Amino acid sequence: MSPAIAVLLLLAAFVQSSLAKTVTYNFNLTWVTANPDGLAERQVIGINNQWPLPVIEVDKGDQLVVNMHNGLGDKNASIHFHGMYQNGTNEMDGPSMVTQCPVPPGYDFTYNFTVNQNGTYWYHCHVDYCYPDGYRQALIIHDSDAYFADMYDEDITITVSDWYHEVTDEIGPSFQSIYNPTGAEPLPQSFLFNDTLNSSIPVKPNTTYMLRLINIGAFVGQYFYIDDHELTIVEIDGVYTEPQKADVLYISVAQRYTVLVTTKNSTSQNYCIVTVADSVLLDVIPSNLQLNNTNWLQYNATAAHEQPVIPVSDPTQFDPFDDMTLVPYDHQPLLDTPDHSITVNVNFQILQNGLDYAFLGNITYTKPQVPTLYTVYSAGDLSTNEEIYGEFTHPVVLQHNEVVEIVLNNQDTGTHPFHLHGHNFQMVDRFPSYGPHFYDYKNITPISYDPSNHTAFPASPPRRDTFVVAPGGYWVARFRADNPGVWFFHCHIDWHLSQGLGMLMIEAPDILQTQRDTVPQQHFDTCKAAGIAYEGNAAGNTVNLLDLKGEKKQSTWLPSGFTARGIVALVFSCISAILGMTMIAVYGFLEPVAKQHTVGQVAELTEVMADPKAVDSLQGEGASGAGPSTQVVERYELSE
Structure with a gap:
């Protein structure tokens, strides 16, 4: 590099730092009541007693500070800033028991990091069963230097969920x-657009708008298009792309697209913005579940707001844009032959406790006793030994600057959007790609990646932080381990993550240890408040880190020889047996049914009991198994 160029780069960095500012948000998490679909009121997690939540907006280079107070009273909390690399600030990433302890009710936690990225992101809670309660919203990073900065007039954010x-x-x-x-995953009751339904976005004619599209849902991907309007893709998941035209987009949970849309010259009509839920993900479709929703580009408030005709029963009617064909604007070349290869298969199995779990390989992610980042800090020379992180966190230790390749074979019949914290990754291969036949493989034998027989990898692969794998298909991704930290790799369908569909990438732990002194004391105080250890191995052992006695483990496997059908039959048989025994026990504890009778009626009863035929005829009135005379005596009682 010439001295002149070096001086210019330093000058540019100085100018950027001088323009940067600190942006502070104060969040008090509270329960509030909301009814966004007009069908049912419910409690949602609000911020400062309001919902929908505020959009976080910063400029590239800003310092973002979020002071979070957990005022929920009955629920732990955290914030994950989805897509933020957190380079040098791994402790600010947010996933509970990975990089921090969960923040208990009544306590504070401050997130503080520099935003050296650009594009469209979002934030959400990252503790068990949390963000589907409404704790999720957009995070926008404005960039005046974006190559398309002069190509649009207004910036609009759209969320679907x-x-x-x-x-x-x-x-x-x-x-x-x-x-x-x-x-079977819980079925949603509706699908929202900007946390509401039937909304209109006012637009002006002959104007170009930048639409930031974010799926902040917990489960279902959605198709997106605008009637008679072309979409020009310029960004995916914070990565600028060469402009590409598209008619229909498929947006899985956690994915983002930024598109440019130019309006028409006429204001004679309004145009439908159509979103359609991916019904293939649903085991059943209730008759009252509306899969498609219509909102409008509103050119004229007084003009009709028409409804489109959409056959939604078969998602293969759509031919969505294939994100594998996108080219990053920076043309980053294909990473070299990998130094570290990781191959895992996605599958679901019932374990011996009768519950259905998700697996990467033969491991279902099970939280450790100590947040894994804190294990790194307290591990000393053993930090590069995967054993100390516990078998069931599924840890993989990576060396600094290694090229890492992940091969994901999907042996399940559903789609899975996988997200990697701390990085985006190059998608070098996927089978099948998006298109009408994306779902053809759900009913056939899964096809695994064959490294000796694959299509040519792209010279400059698309990059994003969340990629979808097809039913029965596979994908292959690469990234460079240039960001020391503990990074979660997991399916972003929240129900699947709760079933264990995740694993940990522990990247350059020896370098990461040098950052321990920069972690605020508040982080360790939070662990104390939550009653969680913040030193030691995955079992909380601080004396012998190779002693994993006491680590949390997945349930044991069912005995060999059980088929899937047999397992289901066994489970339902057990359920029937439990219900039957419960009913017998409940009946046994009930008091005998007593009737009040007069002295005369008892005398009549005595005569009846003297006749064996009469007694036999009364036996059916009582519970089976008791003798005739006993039956009758138990059901009569002398009254005054």
């Missing part, structure tokens, strides 16, 4: 239960 009428603390236990042996 699924919506439930019950709080997750009620849904969760019935979802992961012996009464749900197939692991």
Whole structure:
């Protein structure tokens, strides 16, 4: 690099730092009542007694400070800033028991980091069963240097999501239960657009708008299009792309697209913005569940707001844009031959406790006794030993600057959007790609990646932080381990994460240890308040880190020889047996049914009991198994 260029780069960095500012948000988490779909009021997690939540907006280079107070009273909390790399600030990433302890009710937690990124992101809670309760919203990073900065006139943020009428603390236990042996995900009651329905976005004619599209749902991907308007993709998940035209987008949970849309010259009519839920993800579709929703680009408030005709029963009618064809604007080349390869298979199985779990390989992610980041800090020379992090967190230790390749074979019949914290990754191969036949593979034998037989990798692969794997298909991704930290890799369908569909990438732990002194004391105080250890291995052992006695483990496997059908039959047989025994026990504890009778009626009864035929005829009135005379005596009682 020439001295002149070096001086210019330093000058640019100085100018950027001088323009940067500190943006502070004070969040008090509170329960509030909301009814966004007009069908049912429910409690949601609000901020400062308001819902929908505030959009976080910063400029590239700003310092973002979020002071969070957990005022919920009955629920732990955290914030994950989805897509933020947190380079040098791993402790600000937010997933509970990975990089921090959960923040208990009544306590404060401050997130403080520099935003050296650009694009469209979101924030959400990252503790068990939390963000589907409404704790999620957009995070926008403005960038005046974006290559398309002069190509649009106005910036509009749009979120889509699924919506439930019950709080997750009620849904969760019935979802992961012996009464749900197939692991069928909870069905949403509706699908929202900007946390409401039937809304209009006022637009001006002959104007170009930048639409930031974010799926902040917990489960269901959605198709998106605008009648008679072309979408020009310029960003995915914070990565600028070469402009690409698209008619229909498929947006899985956690994914983002930024598109440019130019309006028409005429204001004679309004145009439908159509979102359609991916019904293939749903085990059943209730008759009252509306899969499609219409909102409008409103050119004229007095003009009709028409409804489109959409056949929604078959999602293969749509031919969505294939994100594998996108080219990053920076043309980052394909990463070199990997130094570290990780191959995992996605599948779901019932364990011996009768519950359905999700697996990467043969491991269902099970939280450790100590947040894994804090294990790194207290591990000394053992930090590079995967054993100390526990078998069931599924840890993989990566060396600094390694090229890492992840091969994900989906042996399940559903789609899975996988997200990697701390990075985006290059998608170098996926089978099948988006298109009408994306779902063809759900009813055939899964196809695994063959490294000796695959299509040519793109010279400059698309990058994003959340990629979807097809039913029965696979994808192959690469990233460079240039960000020391403990990073969660998991399916972003929240129900699947709760079933254990995740694993940990522990990146350059020896370098990461040098950052321990920068962690605020408040983080460790939070652990004390929550009653959680913040030193030691995954079992909380601080004396011998190779002693994992006491670590949390997944349930044991069912005995070999059980088929899937046999497992389901066994579970339902157990359920029937439990219900039957419960009814017998309840009946046994009931007091005998007593009738009041006069002295004359008792005398009549005595005569009846003297006749064996009469007694036999009365036996059916009582419970089986008791003798005739006993039956009658128990059901009569002398009264004054």
